[in-house]
Every structure is written in structure tokens, then in C-alpha cells.
Amino acid sequence: MxxxxxxxxxxxxxxxxxxxxxxxxxxxxxxxxxxxxxxxxxxxxxxxxxxxxxxxxxxxxxxxxxxxxxxxxxxxxxxxxxxxxxxGETGETPVTLRTTPVVQQNWLAPRLCAFRREYPDVALRIISAIWPDDFGPEGADIEIRYGQGRWSGMEAVSLGSDTMLPVCAPALAERITEPADLAEHTLLHAVGFEVGWPAWLEAVGMPELTSRCVPLTCDTQTMTLSLAALGEGIALTHRRLVENRDDLVAALDWPVNSDEAFWLVRPMRPRARPEAAILWEWLKGQVVL
Incomplete structure (x- = not known):
């Protein structure tokens, strides 16, 4: 020593x-x-x-x-x-949950409102992660990660299979009836996803549109969805992240599957605190496969 x-x-x-x-x-x-x-x-x-x-x-x-x-x-x-x-625990330590801003805003927030009504005495702390390196064992009891579910030393529960589809403001969607119509609009790219615009366009048989469409690239999906809702272009996102929004609709109902998905994740060691275990089990109950 x-x-x-x-x-x-x-x-x-x-x-x-x-x-x-x-x-x-x-x-x-x-x-x-x-x-x-x-x-x-x-x-x-x-x-x-x-x-x-x-x-x-x-x-x-x-x-x-x-x-x-x-x-x-x-x-x-x-x-x-x-x-x-x-x-034992020293003082009231909140249960810390870490995930990306887009998951916080579009999937987690409404569910946490329901959780807090059911468990008002469980203190919570929500922190953000944007890049894969932001995730890890330091400082979080539970995480919601995006990937293929293979993380060493972690227990992972799938939040269900999902598909990627293009979304935009309702007024803009009225002018889009087929993939070729996308050539007239800005495609909003969010980096870090296996299925991005090039993969989606290839899957629907229009790979040449990748070079014909005007791109706008953001480092978070939150920003692409905000721009899409304002009518500034078309974003590619997960269906579940926009299913409860009325400012975004499917530009084309052409979903494309991805090997990547959202996962509920926690360390296998140590044994979870009682409050963290409550939140974990409650969130597992929100999974729709």
C-alpha cells in the first residue's frame, strides 16, 4: 500500500x-x-x-x-x-438513471410521471448521455442504452424491437407520397445510428437519393426531431419515439428494421438498492415487445 x-x-x-x-x-x-x-x-x-x-x-x-x-x-x-x-447508505441517495436526451424527452418523461405518482417517496436523478462513451458504471444505477445489448458486466433487458421511419411536420407530409419526393427536401441526419438515411434509402430501393437530397447533420436526434417539427426537413427516427407526438407524423409509412434497439441496463454487481430495484422492475413493466 x-x-x-x-x-x-x-x-x-x-x-x-x-x-x-x-x-x-x-x-x-x-x-x-x-x-x-x-x-x-x-x-x-x-x-x-x-x-x-x-x-x-x-x-x-x-x-x-x-x-x-x-x-x-x-x-x-x-x-x-x-x-x-x-x-449501508449514507443519507437519502437518489436513484440515478442515465440515457440520451431524445429518450428522456420522448419515451421516459411520460412514464416517469406515472412512476412518481405510484412511488412518490423514491428520489430520482436523471442524467444525460449523448455518445456511447458517456455510458458506463460510474454514477448511474440504471441506464437506457442504444445498441445490440451486449455489454460486459451488465444485465440488459430489451425495450422491444423497433423500426426506423421518416417523420416530418404534418403540413410537409401532405406533399410527400413516395420516396422520390424526398429529393425536394432536406434530410436531417443524426449521427451514431446503424440505420441512417443511406441505409433506409437503399432498403426502399432509392439509394441514389443520398447524393441528391440536401443534408443537415446534427449530433443528437433531439435536434433533428425539433427541426423536423418546425418544418425544416425530414428526420429518420424510431417509431416508438414519436408515437405520442402530434407535431410529427410519418412522411412515408415505410419502416425499416434495425439490429440495434433500446435496452434497459444495470450493473450485474452489486445487488441493486431497494429503490433502484423498484424503478428497474417498474420500467421492465413498460416494455412492449
Whole structure:
């Protein structure tokens, strides 16, 4: 244990590596940006290797930092688990659920309203993830992820098969009767999905439209749906995410299947807290296969 660096240095590195920001790490740990920077430098000196590449306005992890971070996070997780097992929960800790903004807005929000009416004493905390790397064991009891359901160390329950279809404002939909009509409109792309516009157009037999349509690319599906609702183009999305919206309708009722889907996910270890188990079972009951 004499070779283990001080806990404050390890915390500074873990938070800075997770946020890729000394400023954000300082805010999370309640110290200054300078203090985080100093602790990381002391840690690097102790280890004899650089953990970050310091760019003019950003940070990135070195290969050594990338390799070490999962082990360090697992160590913190095990320490927290052991503390809970021996001493129990300290204070009222909310159940934390993490998912993407589009799932929060279109699928989760109405269901959480019903959950809170049924379980008003369960404290909740909802946090956002946009990119796959935003997900992970740190800080969330339950997650709703998008993918194929294969995540090491995680229990995953499918939220049901889904299809991708083009949606737009009702007034715009009146002018679209076949895929060829899309050539006259902007296609709103959301990055990160296996079935995007090129795959959908190929599936409906019109791959040439990929180069003929005007593209507008966003990094979140929330933004593409907002633009589509305003009449600025046509978005490709999951049917279940727009089934309860009246500002978006199917531009064409040509759904295309995807191997990817939404999954309810939680760590296999440790045993879930009672409040988190309540939310997990309740959300499982919302699954429509």
C-alpha cells in the first residue's frame, strides 16, 4: 500500500479523465482548476508517465491514461460497494438513471410521471448521455442504452424491437407520397445510428437519393426531431419515439428494421438498492415487445 498515490490525486485524475476538463473536475470535487492540475502533475511525477496530453483548449488521455482509467474506476466502484455493504447508505441517495436526451424527452418523461405518482417517496436523478462513451458504471444505477445489448458486466433487458421511419411536420407530409419526393427536401441526419438515411434509402430501393437530397447533420436526434417539427426537413427516427407526438407524423409509412434497439441496463454487481430495484422492475413493466 506504500506505493499507492494519495487518494486526492487519484480522484483528481479519475474525474479529469472522465470529464476531460480540469475545470469541470475542480467543480465536481469542490476545488480550483489549479488544484486539480497540481494533483495530476504530482501523480504523473509519482508514476513516471504522462496521463494527459494538454492541448491549448482541451485535454486528451495518453495511452497510459486510457489503459489505467478503467482499473481505477473499478477500484472506486468496489470501494463504494464495500462501504455500502458494511455501513449501508449514507443519507437519502437518489436513484440515478442515465440515457440520451431524445429518450428522456420522448419515451421516459411520460412514464416517469406515472412512476412518481405510484412511488412518490423514491428520489430520482436523471442524467444525460449523448455518445456511447458517456455510458458506463460510474454514477448511474440504471441506464437506457442504444445498441445490440451486449455489454460486459451488465444485465440488459430489451425495450422491444423497433423500426426506423421518416417523420416530418404534418403540413410537409401532405406533399410527400413516395420516396422520390424526398429529393425536394432536406434530410436531417443524426449521427451514431446503424440505420441512417443511406441505409433506409437503399432498403426502399432509392439509394441514389443520398447524393441528391440536401443534408443537415446534427449530433443528437433531439435536434433533428425539433427541426423536423418546425418544418425544416425530414428526420429518420424510431417509431416508438414519436408515437405520442402530434407535431410529427410519418412522411412515408415505410419502416425499416434495425439490429440495434433500446435496452434497459444495470450493473450485474452489486445487488441493486431497494429503490433502484423498484424503478428497474417498474420500467421492465413498460416494455412492449
Amino acid at each position: 506504500n506505493d499507492l498515490p494519495p487518494l486526492a490525486w487519484l480522484q483528481a485524475f479519475e474525474v479529469a479523465a472522465r470529464t476531460l476538463s480540469f475545470t469541470a473536475a475542480g467543480q465536481e470535487l469542490g476545488v480550483t482548476q489549479a488544484a486539480i492540475s497540481q494533483r495530476v502533475r504530482l501523480l504523473e511525477d509519482r508514476l513516471g508517465q504522462k496521463l494527459f496530453v494538454r492541448h491549448p483548449r482541451s485535454l486528451s488521455l495518453t495511452p497510459a491514461g486510457q489503459s489505467w482509467l478503467p482499473s481505477l474506476q473499478d477500484g472506486f466502484t468496489r470501494l463504494a460497494e464495500g462501504t455500502r455493504e458494511v455501513f
